[in-house]
Amino acid sequence: MVSYNPAVIEAKWQKIWEDHQTFKAEDFSDKPKYYNLVEFPYPSGAGLHVGHVRAYTSLEVLSRKRRLQGYNVLFPIGFDAFGLPTENYAIQTGEHPRVVTDRNIEIFSSQLKKIGYSFDWSRVIDTTNPEYYKWTQWIFLKLFENGLAFRDKTYVNFCNGCRVVLANEDFREGKCDRCGSEVVQMQKDVWFLRIREYAEKLLDGLNEVDYLPRIRLEQENWIGKSVGAEVDFKIKDTDDVLRVFTTRPDTLYGATFMVMSPEHPYLHKYHNQIENIHEIHHYQIESQKKTEFERVQLAKEKTGVELKGLKAINPVNNQEISIWVADYVMMGYGTGAIMAVPGHDTRDWEFATKFNIPIVEVIKGGDITKEAYTDTNDGILVNSELIDGLRVKEAIEKITDMLEAKGLGKRTVNYKMKDWAFNRQRYWGEPFPVVHCSDCGIVAVPEKDLPVTLPVVERYEPTDTGESPLATIEEWVNTTCPKCGGKAKRETDTMPQWAGSSWYFLRYIDNKNNEAFASKEKLNYWGQVDWYNGGMEHVTRHLLYSRFWHRFLYDIGEVPTKEPYAKRTAQGLILGGDGDKMSKSKGNVVNPNDIIEEYGADTLRTYVMFIGDYEKPVPWNENSVKGSKRFLDRLWKLQEMVTNQKGFSKELETTMHRTIKKVSQDLEEMKYNTAVAALMTLINEFYDYGSVTRDELKVFIILLNPIAPHITEEIWNLQGYEGMLNQTQWPTWEEDKTVEDIIEIPVQINGKVRAKVNVAKDADEISVKKTVMNDENVKTFIENKKIIKEIFVPGKIYNIVVK
């Protein structure tokens, strides 16, 4: 027999699949549909990583299994190709990002094909292709038309040395990664998307999808909903009120001062009344200078300044209280001001202690002279007049009713999630389909003029004014207003990397459509993504952003379902052999190409599935790769042991049924490691038994096919089974054949296994007891002792307690 040569048979079958378009997903087939989605890669210059292999092989296995189960499977791939690494590379080399991207996509595609993935390559997409980003722009226009895109000021990271805007990933601890200069916050007018308006819908939607619990939780935490009330505090000697948000209106009687964030507009509005306005200005400047890093790192020590000349009135007891400015209050959350309750909030307590502000106890139970008492779920209110003696929950309701009745406040919901800053001052991204007209303002480019394509530029560096390099191309920037025909300028910012990936799964459904991002018919047929797998690093923002866009498209009638993904899972990281994260600088990166070259793609796939718990991080182990290769070698040699006996041999029947069941179920639960282990156990049994029947081998290679498709298809062919393996059917098991007729059960005496007895699998307690009591070991252990209790768990154990 020829020996197992992965290089030859893998190339052979990959060509056959490609020539036959074996894995092409059919629109509108009679079979039930199944849409498996994996996160499309960013085609970096480094090429494919074993992490990609772990991420993709999982749904690859399930896609192949689904096809054998009779489904019409859509399993597509594409490239998320806009982004900084390519642009930075272009800046360094002068090579156009288009050229770099095309080359990288070429490399990635050939690597993915070498692994033998059953992607439908006819549906491949590239987010940087104008035919693709035409529709990214189109969706933006819809958001804009519906009032969900707006301009506002924000701070961008500006490097004083390079004179460019940096992404968050490009600097650390306030210093530019490239030149080491100080990075400052520069104010700029940019685009935002109103994702906050969708906060409630995005939370609700989580109820109708099947996400891993930790993924769902991260979504909920990111949205950060909190229910409370807005309360107005009168500012003494003015007609104004200072509005605050609180989740604990019940503690209102304990509010002994107020704090505004340094960015609060009242500081400017009342600069004439604030006696120490210079001191305040100084504080504002100081806190603005603090980078985000410092604001967090130096958070231990509270700072702040009292506003002299301004006082607030506590609305429930008319007490005059001081107002402070401090940077522990953020402008971006709530109203940018708080009522401070030092008795029951740790931060307020620290602040009050430092500045000698009165601390009042309003909830019984703690010792507020030592620390804030915050564990107040079941607390009883004190020092609170009308709500004294109530429990926290009741007090919140009563006082809020009261505030609402008097017009002093109202119930409110707040979200941590901020609106989505939707901009980059970079070249390699989607241009915004809008122009700025001096007469008409911001005007949308008409749909018929889409896409607004990226012009060719000479240099890719952002300009030293913080604008994208597009700003320097006069003939592109200067245009006419679609509304009035007058002079106008194009928007020169580009969209962030998240844009193209926020809807890509819809384009796979109909990737060549020029009339729509996808046709209604095809959207209705393919519907929701059934199963989406990817990295934990994308389960907050990417997942949330794409859910937002999709929900918006649903609301305007463009897609058939509210939620884009019915199910979402995530794989664990593959670490280097040293247990550290793989990185170029550590030199512990494993290139899948090397593994394929030495052992073959089937070994790579088998090992990556066998490596460990799919959801957990796991170190790469080259030696273990050999174990997977050995397993496939043993499968190959199994061909010399095939007999012509029909069906399963008597001795292996139970194991066969059990293995079919185990593999079928484990793959669905992403327990790939135990599925492979079950197949290894089975092959060991074949060897122990000394032969394998044609039917046993057939079942075995079908079960292994999704994981190792080349070798199994080859053996299928060599052994002369009918047709192609990928056209056959997934095997089924019979439940009552998964258990032997006679089973061995342990006998415990006082908690220790003292004997094992063979009984019929469905034997009742009386007959089992008889067998147990006749056992010699049991007899010696219960001799001269009194039996206190006997427990029998059918099929599991017989337990005797003696004294």
Added chain:
RNA sequence: GCGGGCGUGGCGGAAUUGGCAGACGCGCUAGACUUAGGAUCUAGUGUCUACGACGUGGGAGUUCGAGUCUCUUCGCCCGCACCA
């Protein structure tokens, strides 16, 4: 600080969900075949003071029975982070 997760042999990990701890693989030991072995095959491999006892980070508890449940403690990982 808050939220979540995890701790099992030399290593990666199993354990029908409260019922024989360590499946499967790696590594290791011994042997066979061999000019050779980083190939293959066979046997062994949790620990110890070994016919027995101990053993799932430590300590307690519930139970006939605990890796699994409860409490407590230690350690590690991930996410968010002055969120009012």
